Amino acid sequence: MKNRKKIATVWLGGCSGCHMSFLDIDERILDIIQLADIVKSPIVDQKEFPYVDLALVEGSVTCDEHLAEIKNIRAKSKMLIAFGDCAVMTNVTGMRNYFPLNEVLDTSYVNAISNDEGGESPSHPCLMKLNDKAVPLQEVVTVDFVIPGCPPDADTIFYVLQEFLNDRTPNLSTAHKLKYG
Ligand code: SF4
Numbered sequence: 140m141k142n143r144k145k146i147a148t149v150w151l152g153g154c155s156g157c158h159m160s161f162l163d164i165d166e167r168i169l170d171i172i173q174l175a176d177i178v179k180s181p182i183v184d185q186k187e188f189p190y191v192d193l194a195l196v197e198g199s200v201t202c203d204e205h206l207a208e209i210k211n212i213r214a215k216s217k218m219l220i221a222f223g224d225c226a227v228m229t230n231v232t233g234m235r236n237y238f239p240l241n242e243v244l245d246t247s248y249v250n251a252i253s254n255d256e257g258g259e260s261p262s263h264p265c266l267m268k269l270n271d272k273a274v275p276l277q278e279v280v281t282v283d284f285v286i287p288g289c290p291p292d293a294d295t296i297f298y299v300l301q302e303f304l305n306d307r308t309p310n311l312s313t314a315h316k317l318k319y320g
Contacts, residue, residue, distance in 0.1 A: 144176075145192050146177050147179035150197050193220065198226055199273040221277065223287070226275060227277075
């Protein structure tokens with residue numbers, strides 16, 4: 140019998156859509172848990188990031204907290220997968236990169252309020268402070284594999300997991316053929 144593997148899924152600067160697509164594998168999650176334990180995920184109440192075989196990371200790196208998190212994940216993951224287009228190339232989260240950060244914040248929080256008092260940017264110390272630019276994972280850590288898409292479709296996610304959990308390297312052109320012929 141194969142050794143059971145450990146999987147983590149992580150949500151950095153993303154919208155959670157990639158994780159929603161992961162949940163769309165539906166009952167096939169039972170095939171996954173035959174081979175692996177999901178030990179860290181937004182749906183698992185585990186505070187520390189454990190050592191894992193596979194880490195699927197959604198979203199870009201948008202602040203210093205994300206940077207520290209992805210470095211810790213990299214150090215503890217045998218295989219780090221950029222999960223979805225925001226992780227691969229910043230995608231939606233990188234649209235703000237074309238503008239100065241203060242303009243983005245003013246547009247989002249100050250100018251968007253139309254009453255006479257206007258709005259103000261949230262400044263609570265517990266809130267993360269955005270860096271000037273969102274960056275993709277491979278700009279700050281080594282990435283071993285990418286699952287593209289916004290979000291990636293559930294069949295592709297399932298295919299990639301099945302391949303890695305059976306010690307094979309996924310071929311995304313094969314996954315495309317399986318789905319579309
Ligand atoms: S790739 Fe798309 S679905 Fe995934 S986090 Fe980014 S915007 Fe959301």
